Amino acid sequence: MWNETIDAHRRSVREAILDSAWTLATEHGVLSVTMTQVAERAGIGRATLYKYFPDVEAILAAQHQRHVDSHLARLIEIRDQHTKADQRLRSAVEHYANICHHRAQHGTEELAALLHRGHQVDHAQQHLATLFEELIADAAAAGHLRNDVAPAELTTYCLHALGAAGNLRAQAAVKRLVAVTLDGLGFSPSSAH
């Protein structure tokens, strides 16, 4: 009982730290966030903060990881709602375009780039690429995609192209981006719809 209470407490402090650092980064820019500001905003002492994280970059990396993990979980759910390779790929592509569309408003993309620059290994981002590569390889094997370019390269293309959704305002534009990107993949679904 007691251990559970401590665990719950630690989790909630951790959440508060991640949320605080993220809010500060969004409001004032990543470069300006300090450990003192994070502690203050999270309502804890600096000494406590250092028991959780060594520096701002580690906090932002953890925050980013939390984001990507949740996106990944949702993508897996969506994939598993379909059984056909073409439907699976299309659903995942549409969902990822929407993620990119929304996250641009929260600056997650830029933060991800910064963390990569800082040589943080981003396992969840790698999982995302692996998930898409499997979907693309399956769709290619079922004859729904061009076969002159390997699935790994098509995956890199696809994820970058969908990233353009971050620069688009209208939801209709995101749908058009999905269509354009799928055309690049040579996507031909089995039943016209």
Place this chain on the structure above:
Amino acid sequence: MWNETIDAHRRSVREAILDSAWTLATEHGVLSVTMTQVAERAGIGRATLYKYFPDVEAILAAQHQRHVDSHLARLIEIRDQHTKADQRLRSAVEHYANICHHRAQHGTEELAALLHRGHQVDHAQQHLATLFEELIADAAAAGHLRNDVAPAELTTYCLHALGAAGNLRAQAAVKRLVAVTLDGLGFSPSSAH
């Protein structure tokens, strides 16, 4: 004569500052660069450095601007080597893919993202988008591209998709990416080649 000498001196100090900050950012990560380190590496005093730039972010922004300006100048040269809309677009797309391929090794992309996060206005990047949008609009008007998506949206797609070149190792893969991206644009050149 005297003024020219002073100008030349100022330019060379400025270049040394930009190069030093960039090297430090590449070696140790953008977040760790300090004004003291930049001054030391550039071989000038801190007081002198502050006469040129107010902070590290301003130095990195100027360095980034220098990069993008040179890419832009080269793209305009390449465009002007051709007269037909389809050839112009194809050449520019190929060249930009190569820029993305090379700059990934230098971390420029990540820095650009960071600077955007910091709300730096990146005029040269905007010029790049404008240049591509003109090429795409011209090629579309000449019937070489799909006409169900506006040139502005196709430009956003195109620049993002080509950014995937940064994740590709082989030059042959970059060529395939160009082909895939052009297929997304519905590119059909006038003379088959």
